[in-house]
Amino acid sequence: MHMKSALALVVLLLSMTSPALSQSDLRSRQQTACEDDAYRLCPDEIPDEARVSSCMKRQKSKLSPGCRAMFTPSPRHRARR
Numbered sequence: 445m446h447m448k449s450a451l452a453l454v455v456l457l458l459s460m461t462s463p464a465l466s467q468s469d470l471r472s473r474q475q476t477a478c479e480d481d482a483y484r485l486c487p488d489e490i491p492d493e494a495r496v497s498s499c500m501k502r503q504k505s506k507l508s509p510g511c512r513a514m515f516t517p518s519p520r521h522r523a524r525r
Contacts, residue, residue, distance in 0.1 A: 477510040 482496055485503045489495035500507065504515055 474514050477508070477514050481507050481511045 478500065481503075482490065482500060485506055486496050486499035489499045500511075501515065504512060507515070
């Protein structure tokens with residue numbers, strides 16, 4: 445499925461947002477939260493992972509609340525900066 449490969453980069457980029465989650469759990473949550481948004485907002489970028497990620501960042505204001513939360517660093521991550 446193209447979506448799985450398209451979201452791989454998004455998942456990788458977002459992995460820093462919730463360090464307490466296991467990688468597989470985080471990946472599953474991110475895919476569940478963002479798959480529909482990727483198809484809706486960035487269909488022309490699929491399956492290019494880098495382009496999907498860039499598109500979703502550009503479209504952040506249009507993302508569903510659950511997906512947008514995946515692009516927002518956790519308070520713990522922000523404190524480390």
